[in-house]
Amino acid sequence: MISLRDVTFTYPGAARPALKSVNLEIASGCFGLVTGPSGSGKSTLLRCLNGLVPHFSGGILSGSICVAGLNPVQASPQIMSRQVGFVFQDPETQFVVDRVEDEVVFAMENLAFPPQEIQARLDNALDLAGLNALRNRRLETLSGGERQRVALAAVLALKPGLLVLDEPTSQLDPEAAEGILQTLVRLNKNLGLTILLAEHRLERVLPFVNSLIYLNTDESGLIVGEPRQVLSHIDVASPVIALAKQLAWRPLPLTVQEAKPFAASMHLPVPEPVEVEHQEQPGEIALQIADIHVSYESYPALKGVSLTVHAGEILALMGSNGAGKTTLLRSLVGLVRVNEGSIQLFGQPTQNMDPANLSELIGYLPQDPNSLLFAETVQEELLFTLHARQPHSRPMKKVRAVELESEAVAQSTQMLVQMGLADLAAAYPRDLSVGQRERVALAPIMVARPRILLLDEPTRGLDTAAKDQLAQILRTWRDEGHTIILVTHDVELVARLVDRVAILEAGSLVAAGNPAEVLSTSPVFKPQMLQLFPEAGCLTPQEIVDRLNPPG
Amino acid sequence: MNTRLHTWTWVAWLIVTLIALSATRNLFYLTLILFCLLVNYFILEASFQKGAYPLSLLRFGLMICGFSTVFNLLTSHNGATVIFSLPQAWPLIGGSYTLEAAVYGLTNGLVLFGILLVFTIFSQVLPVRRLIRLVPRVFFPVAVVTSIAVTFVPTTIRQFHQIKEAQLIRGQRLKSLGDWLPLIVPLLVGGLERALQLSEAMTSRGFASSSPAPGKQSSRLVMVSGLLLVTAGWILGSWSGKESLGLGLIFSGLLLLLGALWWMGRQIPHTNYTREVWQAGDGIVLLGSGVLVFVLLSSFAGLTILGSLYYSAYPVLQWPDFDPWIGSALLALCFPAYIMSLGKK
Numbered sequence: 088m089i090s091l092r093d094v095t096f097t098y099p100g101a102a103r104p105a106l107k108s109v110n111l112e113i114a115s116g117c118f119g120l121v122t123g124p125s126g127s128g129k130s131t132l133l134r135c136l137n138g139l140v141p142h143f144s145g146g147i148l149s150g151s152i153c154v155a156g157l158n159p160v161q162a163s164p165q166i167m168s169r170q171v172g173f174v175f176q177d178p179e180t181q182f183v184v185d186r187v188e189d190e191v192v193f194a195m196e197n198l199a200f201p202p203q204e205i206q207a208r209l210d211n212a213l214d215l216a217g218l219n220a221l222r223n224r225r226l227e228t229l230s231g232g233e234r235q236r237v238a239l240a241a242v243l244a245l246k247p248g249l250l251v252l253d254e255p256t257s258q259l260d261p262e263a264a265e266g267i268l269q270t271l272v273r274l275n276k277n278l279g280l281t282i283l284l285a286e287h288r289l290e291r292v293l294p295f296v297n298s299l300i301y302l303n304t305d306e307s308g309l310i311v312g313e314p315r316q317v318l319s320h321i322d323v324a325s326p327v328i329a330l331a332k333q334l335a336w337r338p339l340p341l342t343v344q345e346a347k348p349f350a351a352s353m354h355l356p357v358p359e360p361v362e363v364e365h366q367e368q369p370g371e372i373a374l375q376i377a378d379i380h381v382s383y384e385s386y387p388a389l390k391g392v393s394l395t396v397h398a399g400e401i402l403a404l405m406g407s408n409g410a411g412k413t414t415l416l417r418s419l420v421g422l423v424r425v426n427e428g429s430i431q432l433f434g435q436p437t438q439n440m441d442p443a444n445l446s447e448l449i450g451y452l453p454q455d456p457n458s459l460l461f462a463e464t465v466q467e468e469l470l471f472t473l474h475a476r477q478p479h480s481r482p483m484k485k486v487r488a489v490e491l492e493s494e495a496v497a498q499s500t501q502m503l504v505q506m507g508l509a510d511l512a513a514a515y516p517r518d519l520s521v522g523q524r525e526r527v528a529l530a531p532i533m534v535a536r537p538r539i540l541l542l543d544e545p546t547r548g549l550d551t552a553a554k555d556q557l558a559q560i561l562r563t564w565r566d567e568g569h570t571i572i573l574v575t576h577d578v579e580l581v582a583r584l585v586d587r588v589a590i591l592e593a594g595s596l597v598a599a600g601n602p603a604e605v606l607s608t609s610p611v612f613k614p615q616m617l618q619l620f621p622e623a624g625c626l627t628p629q630e631i632v633d634r635l636n637p638p639g
Numbered sequence: 640m641n642t643r644l645h646t647w648t649w650v651a652w653l654i655v656t657l658i659a660l661s662a663t664r665n666l667f668y669l670t671l672i673l674f675c676l677l678v679n680y681f682i683l684e685a686s687f688q689k690g691a692y693p694l695s696l697l698r699f700g701l702m703i704c705g706f707s708t709v710f711n712l713l714t715s716h717n718g719a720t721v722i723f724s725l726p727q728a729w730p731l732i733g734g735s736y737t738l739e740a741a742v743y744g745l746t747n748g749l750v751l752f753g754i755l756l757v758f759t760i761f762s763q764v765l766p767v768r769r770l771i772r773l774v775p776r777v778f779f780p781v782a783v784v785t786s787i788a789v790t791f792v793p794t795t796i797r798q799f800h801q802i803k804e805a806q807l808i809r810g811q812r813l814k815s816l817g818d819w820l821p822l823i824v825p826l827l828v829g830g831l832e833r834a835l836q837l838s839e840a841m842t843s844r845g846f847a848s849s850s851p852a853p854g855k856q857s858s859r860l861v862m863v864s865g866l867l868l869v870t871a872g873w874i875l876g877s878w879s880g881k882e883s884l885g886l887g888l889i890f891s892g893l894l895l896l897l898g899a900l901w902w903m904g905r906q907i908p909h910t911n912y913t914r915e916v917w918q919a920g921d922g923i924v925l926l927g928s929g930v931l932v933f934v935l936l937s938s939f940a941g942l943t944i945l946g947s948l949y950y951s952a953y954p955v956l957q958w959p960d961f962d963p964w965i966g967s968a969l970l971a972l973c974f975p976a977y978i979m980s981l982g983k984k
Contacts, residue, residue: 137843143838167843173843175839180833180836180840183837183841184766184767186766189768196910196911199908199909201910241844245845442807443812451805453804458825459806459809
C-alpha cells in the first residue's frame with residue numbers, strides 16, 4: 088500500500104531536513120501507529136502520503152513515494168483524495184459547511200458523483216462512523232468526539248484505501264477517544280482499510296495497532312516493525328511497558344490485558360503500616376468554592392459545586408468533555424458570572440473583583456496558548472506582563488522608571504532560566520514547537536508570581552519529554568507554596584503528579600480526594616497501574632517497583 | 640407535515656420584505672413590518688447558530704435606531720416643530736433642532752434594523768449548502784469560498800473573545816490604542832493559521848480537483864462578443880440617436896453573456912444529491928408574498944381604494960395614514976413563522 092524509498096524532505100527556509108532518508112513499506116490492511124518526539128517529522132511523513140507535502144507546503148523532496156500505486160508528488164493531493172483519506176487534529180478547522188449530512192456529501196458533490204451513489208455512500212459513511220442519529224444536526228451542536236467522527240465520515244465517504252489520521256484524539260476525553268479508536272478498529276478489521284495514525288499517548292492506541300513506526304529526531308532514523316519489537320528498542324513507553332521492562336517480563340506485554348498474567352503471578356507485598364509521628368497539616372486554605380451555580384442562558388453548566396484547595400497543593404480537575412471543568416476555571420478568574428454561591432481566595436470573597444484584579448492572585452493558562460502570544464520575542468512576552476502590573480497612575484521619576492525596567496528584565500530572565508527557556512529568550516514565540524510554546528505561554532503568567540495557577544489542558548499535543556519537563560516545573564512551584572489546579576484528560580500525568588483529584592460530571596462534583604482512592608473507583612479515569620494491580624493502590628510503575636524492592 | 644420551506648420560497652420572502660421596507664417611511668407600516676420580522680425571528684430562533692453575533696440583535700437594533708435618530712437630529716435642521724435651538728453662528732451644531740428631523744432619523748433607523756433582521760433570518764434559517772446552491776454553477780468555487788468566509792466570522796468572533804479574556808487575566812487593560820496590539824496580533828495570526836488548515840483539509844478532500852473545462856476558450860470568445868455588443872448598443876443608443884437598434888444590441892449582448900455563463904456552468908462537474916420538494920407551506924408563503932407585492936404596486940399606481948404608502952415627517956410632523964388593506968397584506972410576512980411553527984407543534 089505504501090512504499091517510501093530514501094525520502095528526504097526539507098521545508099522552505101529550514102536549516103535541516105524534516106525527514107531524512109526515510110525508507111518505509113506498509114502492507115495493505117495494516118493498522119499502524121506513527122510516534123516519536125515533537126519535531127521528529129510525524130506530520131510531515133503523513134502529509135507526504137497524500138501529496139500535501141510538497142504540493143501544499145513547498146520545500147525540496149527527494150526519493151520516491153508510492154501510495155496505492157500512485158506517486159503523490161506527480162498526482163497532487165486532489166487526485167490522491169480518492170485513495171487517501173486524511174483526518175486532521177482539530178475537527179473544527181476541517182469543516183466547510185454547517186450540517187453533518189452536508190459536510191459528508193460536500194466532497195462527493197464536488198467530485199460530481201451521481202446522486203444515487205452519493206446517497207448510498209452517505210448512508211454507509213454515517214453508519215460506519217456511528218452518526219446516523221446525528222445526520223441532520225448542526226456541527227456546532229456536536230461534542231468534540233462527534234465532530235471528529237463527522238470528519239472521519241467525510242473522508243470515508245470517498246472510500247479511500249488508506250486512512251491517515253494526525254493525532255485525531257488529542258483533544259478528546261478518554262471515552263470519546265476510545266470511541267474513535269474502536270471505530271477505526273472496526274474499519275480496519277471489517278473493511279480491511281489500511282490505517283496510519285499519529286499519536287503521542289501510546290497507552291491509548293497500542294491495544295489496537297499491529298505496526299509501529301517510530302521517528303527519531305537524531306540520526307538513528309526510522310524504526311519500523313511489530314510494536315513489541317520496536318518498543319523493546321526505544322525509551323518511550325506506556326506505564327505498563329515501562330514496568331514490564333523494569334521487571335524483565337517476556338514477551339513484552341503491550342496492554343494491561345497482556346500484562347495481567349504477569350501481575351497475577353507476582354506477590355506484591357502489603358506495605359507495613361508506618362507509624363506517623365505527626366500528621367502533615369495541609370497548608371492554609373487558598374481557595375474555597377461554596378455551592379456555586381453557573382448557567383449559560385438556560386443551560387446549567389455548574390450545579391452546586393463546592394471544593395476547598397490548600398496552598399502548596401496540585402489538584403487535578405477531571406471529567407468528560409462538557410462536564411464543566413473549563414467553566415469552573417473561568418468562574419474562578421471572574422470570566423463567568425456565578426449565579427449562586429461564593430468563591431473565596433485566601434479568605435477574600437471574589438465577587439466584587441474584576442478579572443484584571445484577580446489576575447494578581449490567580450494565573451490562568453487557557454487551552455490554546457496561542458491566544459496569549461503576540462510579542463516579537465519570548466522575553467518581551469514576560470516583560471509585557473510585568474509592565475501591565477507597574478503603576479501608571481502618576482508620573483514617575485526617570486530614575487525610578489529605569490529601576491523598574493531593570494527589575495523587570497531581571498525578573499523575566501530569572502523566570503526564563505527557571506523554565507528552561509533562557510536559550511529561547513530572543514526567539515519568536517509562534518515559531519517554537521508545541522511543547523516550547525506551552526512553556527512560553529506559561530512563563531508570562533508565572534512571572535507575575537500568582538499564588539494560584541490554573542492550567543486548562545496544558546499537556547495537549549505534548550510529547551513525553553515536554554510533559555516531563557512541565558511536570559517538573561509544576562512540582563517545583565508546588566514546593567515553593569503555589570497552588571496549582573490542572574484540568575486534564577491525561578490520566579497517567581495525573582497519576583504521577585497531583586496530590587488530589589476532583590471529578591466533575593454534568594456540572595456536579597462527583598468525587599474528590601486522594602488520587603489512588605478517586606481514580607480506583609472511576610471507570611473512565613483509571614491509570615494503567617490501578618487497572619493492573621487494583622488492590623495495591625499504586626499509581627505509577629515506580630511505586631510498584633518500590634513496593635517490590637523497598638528502598639534500603 | 641414537513642414544514643421546511645423551499646429555498647426559493649425564502650428568496651421570494653426576502654425580496655418582498657426588502658421591497659416593503661424600501662417602499663415606505665410610514666411609521667405604522669414600518670412598525671408592522673418589524674413586528675412580523677420579530678415574530679419570525681423569535682419563532683425560528685431555536686434553530687439559529689449559537690454565539691454567531693457578538694451583540695444581542697435587539698440591542699443592536701436599538702443602537703441603530705438611537706444613533707440614526709440622534710444623527711439626523713444633529714445634522715438636519717429642517718422641520719417646523721423646534722425642540723431647542725443653538726446660535727446659528729456655532730459651526731456644525733448651530734441652528735434649530737426639530738422633532739421632524741428626529742422622527743425622520745428614527746424611520747431610517749427602523750428601515751436599517753428591518754434590513755438587518757431580514758438578512759439575519761434568511762442567513763440563519765438556510766444551511767450554508769442551500770445558500771451555495773442559489774449561486775449559478777459557474778460561480779460555484781467563488782460561492783464556496785464566500786460561504787467559508789461567512790462561516791469564519793462566528794469562529795473569529797469566538798476567537799477574539801478568547802484572546803481578549805486571555806489577555807485580561809494576564810492583567811492587560813484596554814486603555815489606549817496600543818493596548819489592542821495583544822488582541823489583534825494573535826487574532827490575525829490565528830485566523831491565517833485556521834485558513835491554512837482549512838485549505839489543507841479541503842485540498843486533501845479533493846476540492847477543485849476537476850480538470851479544466853473543455854471549450855473554455857470558445858466560451859470566453861462568446862463572452863467577449865456579448866460585452867462588445869452591449870458596449871456598441873450603449874454607444875449607438877446614447878450618441879447616435881438609434882435607440883431601438885442600441886437596445887436590440889444590448890439585449891442580444893446580454894443574452895450571449897448569460898448563455899455563455901450558463902454553458903460554462905454546465906461544464907463544471909457538480910451534483911446535488913437531494914432535490915428540494917415544493918410543499919403546501921411554500922404555496923401559502925408565496926401566495927401571501929404575491930398578494931403583498933400586488934397591494935404595494937397597486938398603492939404605488941394610485942389605486943383609489945388603497946391609501947398611499949408615502950409619508951414624510953417634513954415639513955410639519957403629522958400622524959401617518961393607516962390603510963387596513965395594506966396593514967393586513969403586510970401581515971403576510973409572518974407566514975414563514977406560522978408554517979414553521981406548525982412543524983414544531
